Amino acid sequence: MKKRLGWFIAGGLLVAALLAGVVSSFASSSPDGLDAAARKGCTFDADDNITGGTCMVQQEQDHQMKDSPLADYGIKGIDNEFLSTGLSGVLGVAVTFAIGGGVFWLVRRRGGSSNEHTEGATSA
Template sequence: MNRRLWGFLGAGLLVAFLLAGVVSSFASSHPDGLDSSLREGCTFDADDTLVGGSCPAQQERDHEIGGPLADYGIAGLGDGLLSTGLSGILGVVLTFAVGGGGFWLLRRRQPAGSPDTAVED
C-alpha cells in the first residue's frame, strides 16, 4: 500500500480513538428513545429507582450475558471515565481488526503466473 493510504488509515484511526476514548465520556446520561419509551407510565424516585406506575420497564432484568464490556465500560475498573474511554478504544481496535481482516481475506489477488501490473510510487 502507498503512503497516502496509510496516512488516511492512520488519521481515521486517530479520529476514531479520540471520539471513542474522549468524546464518549461526555455522552448524555439521559435515556435514549428506546429507554425513554420503555419508561413511559412509570414513576421514579430521585435515585432513578422504579417506585410505581405501569410500564414495560417493570419487566427489566439484569443482563443475562454480562461480559467484560457490558454497560459501555470495562468490568473491574472503578473509574467510570477511564472505563468508558478504554472500552471505546478497545471497541475501535476490535472493529478495525475484524473489518480489516475481512477486507484482507476478500481482497483481489493476481492469478498465479500473470504479469504484475506496474506500480508507481
C-alpha cells in the same frame, strides 16, 4: 493515482479513538430515544427499579453478557469513570476495526483488475 490509503486509515482510527476515548466521557447520560420511550409510563426509584405504572421495560430481562468485563462501556476493576469509559471505548474501536476490517479483508473480491472498477479520481 493510487494515493496512500494507510495514512488515511490511521488518521481516521486516531479520530475514532479520541472520540471513544475522550469525548465519550462528556456524552449525555440520559436514556436515549428508544430507552426513554420504553420507560415512559413507569416510575423508577433511585436504583432504577420500577415502582409503578405500565411501560415497555416491565418485562425486560437481564443481558446474557452482563458479566462481560466490558459491560456497559466500562472496564471491570477500574473505578475511575473517565478511565474506565475511555479505555473501553478505545478498546471497542480497536476490536471493531480488527474484526470488521479482518472479515471484510477475508471476503473481499480478489484479483480484479482496477480497470473494471471505475475509480472516481480518473474521471472527476
